[in-house]
Amino acid sequence: MGTSTGFTAIELSRLIGCSVTAIDINEESLAEAQRRAEELNADENISFEQEDATDLPYDDETFDVVFVGNVTSYVGDTEAALEEYRRVLRSGGFLVAVPMYYVRQPDEELLADVRDAIGTYIDVTTRDHWREFFDQSDLRLYHDSEYEFDFVPESAVEAYADEILEQSDLSEFDGDDRKLINETYREYLLLFRENLQHLRYSLLVYRKDPGYEPELFTSSSVNN
Numbered sequence: 001m002g003t004s005t006g007f008t009a010i011e012l013s014r015l016i017g018c019s020v021t022a023i024d025i026n027e028e029s030l031a032e033a034q035r036r037a038e039e040l041n042a043d044e045n046i047s048f049e050q051e052d053a054t055d056l057p058y059d060d061e062t063f064d065v066v067f068v069g070n071v072t073s074y075v076g077d078t079e080a081a082l083e084e085y086r087r088v089l090r091s092g093g094f095l096v097a098v099p100m101y102y103v104r105q106p107d108e109e110l111l112a113d114v115r116d117a118i119g120t121y122i123d124v125t126t127r128d129h130w131r132e133f134f135d136q137s138d139l140r141l142y143h144d145s146e147y148e149f150d151f152v153p154e155s156a157v158e159a160y161a162d163e164i165l166e167q168s169d170l171s172e173f174d175g176d177d178r179k180l181i182n183e184t185y186r187e188y189l190l191l192f193r194e195n196l197q198h199l200r201y202s203l204l205v206y207r208k209d210p211g212y213e214p215e216l217f218t219s220s221s222v223n224n
Contacts (some may be wrong), residue, residue, distance in 0.1 A: 001053050001085070002071025006033025006046075012067070013037075013045045021063070023051040059198035061090035069098045070201065074120050075213060078133065086138060086208065095206040099130035103148075105199040114195050117188050127202060136205055140214060143205035149196040157193060161186045 001007050002024055009022035010033075024030050030048045037043035051057060053068075054077050066089045068081075075081045085095055102124050106114075115121055126144065135141065165182055173181065 001066065001068040001081075002074070003033055004029050004038050006048065008067060008069065009033065009046050009048075010037050010040060014040070014042050021058075022046055023049050023053070023056075025050065025052055032151045043077045051067045054084060056084045056088055057068070058088045060087055061093075062088045064090060064093045065096065066093070069096075070100045072098065072133075074096065080181040082133065082136070086136065089208050091209040092211060093136070093208050094142070095105070095123060095133055095208065097130070097204045097206075098201055099125070099129050099134075100126075100199050101125045101130060102198050103127075103200050105197045106195065106204065110195060110198075113191055117191055119213065125201070130202065130204070134206060138207075138209050139206040140148060140208075140210060141204070142207050143203065146200055146201045147203070148200045151197065152159075152193055154190070157189050158186070161189055 003022035004024060004026075006022060009020045012018060013020050022033065026035070027050055030050055034043065034048050037046050037048070053071065053075055066085050068085060072078055074083055089095055103126075105180075107125070111122070111124070161182075165185065
């Protein structure tokens with residue numbers, strides 16, 4: 001769900017050779033995803049499709065795994081999206097979600113700048129919010145781990161921007177437009193870096209109706 005430019009879909013297909021149906025609502029993102037998959041010779045097992053996560057055309061229990069990443073944060077009707085995730089996931093299959101949430105309150109100016117940059121509304125949610133959201137009667141939690149984003153120094157941001165912009169074909173733009181693209185891209189990277197310092201994310205793996213009783217004696221990882 002929400003494949004964007006196809007990174008996760010491509011990597012899943014390349015790593016384990018599975019068949020992937022990758023959906024997004026944005027036609028331009030799907031075109032870029034298709035181009036990247038073809039460039040990497042990874043398009044044979046991937047079908048990129050323009051669909052709405054709240055109204056999927058697939059039959060009940062179609063997929064072994066539904067990977068939603070953080071896309072649910074950007075869906076207008078999150079409850080409808082979750083209902084569709086569960087509907088198209090087969091019994092015994094896995095739902096993988098990677099929700100991002102704020103652990104430090106961002107100021108309103110930062111939030112407004114991020115919303116403007118990504119072109120959509122984002123809410124200030126918490127880890128508990130997403131656990132409660134995904135904890136459904138037919139979904140059994142198998143894995144829950146939490147991560148924070150590393151701080152990237154400005155020199156590394158600049159070097160990354162140089163590398164990406166050098167690889168981009170900006171020949172169709174005149175000098176002033178190329179300069180504006182260059183400056184805007186760097187501003188966005190620094191903006192996202194600032195926002196990520198307020199965020200963490202969780203890797204949540206749920207299994208749908210395994211068909212047997214839950215495990216009583218569970219275990220947890222030991223941090224040395």
